[in-house]
Amino acid sequence: xxxxxxxxxxxxxxxxxxxxxxxxxxxxxxxxxxxxxxxxxxxxxxxxxxxxxxxxxxxxxxxxxxxxxxxxxxxxxxxxxxxxxxxxxxxxxxxxxxxxxxxxxxxxxxxxxxxxxxxxxxxxxxxxxxxxxxxxxxxxxxxxxxxxxxxxxxxxxxxxxxxxxxxxxxxxxxxxxxxxxxxxxxxxxxxxxxxxxxxxxxxxxxxxxxxxxxxxxxxxxxxxxxxxxxxxxxxxxxxxxxxxxxxxxxxxxxxxxxxxxxxxxxxxxxxxxxxxxxxxxxxxxxxxxxxxxxxxxxxxxxxxxxxxxxxxxxxxxxxxxxxxxxxxxxxxxxxxxxxxxxxxxxxxxxxxxxxxxxxxxxxxxxxxxxxxxxxxxxxxxxxxxxxxxxxxxxxxxxxxxxxxxxxxxxxxxxxxxxxxxxxxxxxxxxxxxxxxxxxxxxxxxxxxxxxxxxxxxxxxxxxxxxxxxxxxxxxxxxxxxx
Numbered sequence: 001x002x003x004x005x006x007x008x009x010x011x012x013x014x015x016x017x018x019x020x021x022x023x024x025x026x027x028x029x030x031x032x033x034x035x036x037x038x039x040x041x042x043x044x045x046x047x048x049x050x051x052x053x054x055x056x057x058x059x060x061x062x063x064x065x066x067x068x069x070x071x072x073x074x075x076x077x078x079x080x081x082x083x084x085x086x087x088x089x090x091x092x093x094x095x096x097x098x099x100x101x102x103x104x105x106x107x108x109x110x111x112x113x114x115x116x117x118x119x120x121x122x123x124x125x126x127x128x129x130x131x132x133x134x135x136x137x138x139x140x141x142x143x144x145x146x147x148x149x150x151x152x153x154x155x156x157x158x159x160x161x162x163x164x165x166x167x168x169x170x171x172x173x174x175x176x177x178x179x180x181x182x183x184x185x186x187x188x189x190x191x192x193x194x195x196x197x198x199x200x201x202x203x204x205x206x207x208x209x210x211x212x213x214x215x216x217x218x219x220x221x222x223x224x225x226x227x228x229x230x231x232x233x234x235x236x237x238x239x240x241x242x243x244x245x246x247x248x249x250x251x252x253x254x255x256x257x258x259x260x261x262x263x264x265x266x267x268x269x270x271x272x273x274x275x276x277x278x279x280x281x282x283x284x285x286x287x288x289x290x291x292x293x294x295x296x297x298x299x300x301x302x303x304x305x306x307x308x309x310x311x312x313x314x315x316x317x318x319x320x321x322x323x324x325x326x327x328x329x330x331x332x333x334x335x336x337x338x339x340x341x342x343x344x345x346x347x348x349x350x351x352x353x354x355x356x357x358x359x360x361x362x363x364x365x366x367x368x369x370x371x372x373x374x375x376x377x378x379x380x381x382x383x384x385x386x387x388x389x390x391x392x393x394x395x396x397x398x399x400x401x402x403x404x405x406x407x408x409x410x411x412x413x414x415x416x417x418x419x420x421x422x423x424x425x426x427x428x429x430x431x432x433x434x435x436x437x438x439x440x441x442x443x444x445x446x447x448x449x450x451x452x453x454x455x456x457x458x459x460x461x462x463x464x465x466x467x468x469x470x471x472x473x474x475x476x477x478x479x480x481x482x
Contacts (some may be wrong), residue, residue, distance in 0.1 A: 048455025050418030052324035060341030063389035068412035100364035112363035113427025113436035124386030128185030131447020148190030153198035160190035163327030198242025213311035213358035347403035380418025
């Protein structure tokens with residue numbers, strides 16, 4: 001089942017009434033499917049540099065020192081256990097457990113100097129998902145609020161047009177949820193209004209043991225590899241109930257008059273233009289085979305599945321690739337829920353065995369696949385976290401294997417495609433990998449890079465749910481990448 005973002009509060013009563021009246025049965029879809037397909041007006045934009053953006057988010061905090069900014073000459077308590085390897089880019093070295101990415105470094109570039117001031121998970125997520133370093137007044141680390149800044153995915157939902165009856169922005173394979181069960185703020189519409197929440201394809205529902213690229217790389221930070229059949233990945237599909245064909249759907253649509261004979265409180269709804277357009281969009285979606293197939297992995301070549309990997313990281317990025325091909329403008333892919341990349345303990349065995357290999361496999365496959373199909377030039381790929389990790393290695397307790405703590409002061413971000421020239425390194429960190437040493441970049445600059453790639457004008461304003469205008473660009477696109 002495809003799960004959608006919640007309805008705007010003003011529609012809650014209407015939704016209950018429609019369900020009670022049986023109107024949902026008209027299409028064999030839930031009302032949430034229809035509201036997620038509401039048409040949104042979009043301002044004119046300049047021609048985009050990229051048709052789509054895939055924002056890969058590594059919840060928990062990828063260590064820059066164990067990935068893209070190693071410090072082999074630093075003291076042991078800083079450099080850690082891993083060794084750097086050469087890439088195809090002269091002078092650029094990355095972690096030995098990222099060999100596939102090292103082999104295609106001419107196709108991607110790095111920013112090694114992205115910085116913000118928060119080392120808190122909740123604030124860090126909010127900062128890197130919204131592209132705003134400031135924390136809004138009344139921010140609550142335990143839950144999303146209407147006063148939060150809107151996520152980049154929500155702004156894309158509001159400001160970009162629909163293509164092929166798909167929403168402009170989709171988040172998969174799940175919402176980011178902490179192992180305590182609280183949903184992380186910064187993923188939603190916030191001040192933009194919940195009607196602009198992005199469309200969430202929840203293919204791997206929240207589970208308190210939800211770590212890593214399951215099932216092949218499912219693990220626990222302390223215990224290591226685990227098996228748990230209750231944690232599963234279900235690729236969504238759009239289909240009609242058994243026995244209900246598209247012709248029958250169209251026949252039922254012609255019976256709209258029957259709606260008008262229902263209770264008086266449904267009469268206005270039956271004539272509502274927004275509801276009507278959403279219904280037509282859902283019908284069109286069901287009849288569009290290309291879009292329909294984008295929501296299924298059943299027809300994917302087994303060799304391609306093998307390349308991406310038989311795990312949630314690979315399946316998620318393969319789904320993202322199919323969605324941008326179908327016309328989705330921004331796909332946020334959460335590779336690892338429950339702060340999977342939060343390597344406080346057992347950092348080196350967990351990264352070596354469970355985290356870096358599936359990421360390396362899936363991300364390199366995505367880049368090579370898009371390049372081979374000619375789509376890489378039109379698709380910007382961005383990969384980052386809410387923050388990096390501390391330069392100094394530490395342990396949670398005397399019995400725990402070592403790891404690194406939260407560190408907002410610097411992280412590495414990888415970018416590819418969408419006009420980005422490969423083989424470049426923007427900025428640098430100091431000799432301990434703790435602070436930017438040159439060309440410091442901000443989350444606002446990263447967001448501006450994404451907005452510019454999508455063709456959103458620099459003078460564009462968005463309006464919050466009270467009607468107040470806000471500037472979209474809070475920084476400048478990162479120079480030296482294009």
